[in-house]
Amino acid sequence: MSLAGYWTSNLIFDMVMAYVPILLIILLTFVFNKQYEGVWLLFLLYPPAIVPYTYVTSFFFKSDINAQIMTLFLHFVSGGLLCIVVFVLQIIPITMHWGDCLRWACTIFPSFCVTHGILFSSSGTLIVQSRADCGNTADDEPIIPRFWPAEIWSWYNLKGDCMILILHFFIGLSFLTLIELEVIQQFDWMPVMGCRFGRTDRRGPILIKDDDVIREEQRVAAQGSNRESLINAVAPQGQGLMDSVSSYKDPNHVECIRVNNFEKEYDTFCGTPVKAVRQASFALDYGECFALLGVNGAGKSTTFKSLTREITPTTGEITI
Numbered sequence: 001m002s003l004a005g006y007w008t009s010n011l012i013f014d015m016v017m018a019y020v021p022i023l024l025i026i027l028l029t030f031v032f033n034k035q036y037e038g039v040w041l042l043f044l045l046y047p048p049a050i051v052p053y054t055y056v057t058s059f060f061f062k063s064d065i066n067a068q069i070m071t072l073f074l075h076f077v078s079g080g081l082l083c084i085v086v087f088v089l090q091i092i093p094i095t096m097h098w099g100d101c102l103r104w105a106c107t108i109f110p111s112f113c114v115t116h117g118i119l120f121s122s123s124g125t126l127i128v129q130s131r132a133d134c135g136n137t138a139d140d141e142p143i144i145p146r147f148w149p150a151e152i153w154s155w156y157n158l159k160g161d162c163m164i165l166i167l168h169f170f171i172g173l174s175f176l177t178l179i180e181l182e183v184i185q186q187f188d189w190m191p192v193m194g195c196r197f198g199r200t201d202r203r204g205p206i207l208i209k210d211d212d213v214i215r216e217e218q219r220v221a222a223q224g225s226n227r228e229s230l231i232n233a234v235a236p237q238g239q240g241l242m243d244s245v246s247s248y249k250d251p252n253h254v255e256c257i258r259v260n261n262f263e264k265e266y267d268t269f270c271g272t273p274v275k276a277v278r279q280a281s282f283a284l285d286y287g288e289c290f291a292l293l294g295v296n297g298a299g300k301s302t303t304f305k306s307l308t309r310e311i312t313p314t315t316g317e318i319t320i
Contacts, residue, residue: 005179007176007180009290010055011034011052013049013052014047014051014311015047015048015199018046018047018050018051019047020041020298022044022046022047025043026040026043032304035121036048036118036121036122037152037158038117038121038152038158039117039121041068041158041162042113042117042118042161042162042165043114043156045162045166046110046114046165047164048165048166048167048168048169049051049110049113049166049168049169049172050110050111050168052169052173052176053110053168053172054071054173055172055176056077056172056175056176056179057071057074058071059179060135062266073210074109075109075111078106078109078111078112079109079111079112079114079115079168079299081195082106082109082112083106083112083115083116083119084119086102086103086104086106086116087099087116087119087120087123087127089102090103090127090148091112091126091127091130093130096130096131102241103116107160107161107164110165110168113162113164113165114161114165117157117158117161117162118153120152120157120158121152121158124150124152124157125150126149127148128146128149129144130149131148137233139269139312141250147181153299182312201298207278214280216281216283217261217279217281219283220258220259220281220282220283221260221261221281222259223255223260223283225259239309242255242265255283255285256284256285256286257283257284257307257319257320258283258284258317258318258320259280259282259283259306259316259317259319260281260305260316260317260319261275261277261279261280261281261304261315262279262280262281262306262313262314262315262316262317262318263275263313263314263315263316263318264276264277264299264302264303264306264311264313264314265314276299276302277299277303278299279316280299280303280316292304307320
């Protein structure tokens with residue numbers, strides 16, 4: 001499946017699933033006569049904004065569990081607690097200026113835009129009334145920074161929240177595209193931030209490989225070469241491999257999954273990088289049953305994550 005097809009199907013599916021509870025909420029607001037003006041539009045714009053946003057933020061985490069927990073926590077804070085704090089700051093005269101600045105800064109969170117719109121639609125008159133004395137310059141009272149428009153669809157209110165939700169959709173898709181195209185790899189020339197002042201020898205100890213491992217490495221490395229040269233290269237290694245080679249019908253046959261000299265290491269902020277996999281090579285064709293065995297920490301999950309493009313190999317080649 002192409003990357004465009006993969007992400008398009010995932011985006012559509014997740015948005016459709018998000019609309020199920022949202023449409024139910026909108027229905028309940030009409031049933032119980034709680035339809036605040038403009039809130040329905042915020043709900044409809046929320047899935048296209050939050051789905052790409054969540055995809056992009058998930059790349060900051062190496063663990064799926066950590067990504068899920070931190071995402072829930074982030075939206076609880078931004079869409080719940082932070083929105084209430086900003087609303088209160090905008091009412092208190094001495095903190096109005098900071099509340100106004102924080103109101104726009106927090107729109108980097110889609111959940112904040114939705115909750116802020118709901119809160120203003122239901123209780124925005126409190127802010128409007130607190131700004132009624134704008135321009136008061138009495139020495140014993142704080143200066144009101146600005147009038148707050150009472151129109152529900154002004155840029156300061158729901159109109160601004162709706163437009164920012166639309167921007168979240170396009171910005172999230174743009175960042176997701178850049179991540180999947182691995183644009184960040186074009187900046188490998190930049191110095192690595194951290195405590196390492198120079199690259200150390202990362203080769204590690206010499207690997208002691210079994211004969212079958214060596215034969216598999218040679219077989220994978222010779223994929224795509226002439227069949228006769230492949231047979232000649234591996235003939236001294238044993239008849240077992242000759243049997244597998246003889247199954248090639250096409251002299252330029254390349255198996256459907258090919259991992260050649262795959263290595264993956266994870267950088268640490270301070271200290272030597274952690275090498276998860278070293279010099280893994282194997283190839284699989286249609287109809288084969290394959291099992292990857294190893295002790296905890298051997299690199300099994302890292303290898304399969306590389307096959308699904310969840311991570312990028314440090315060195316080596318992976319072809320599907």
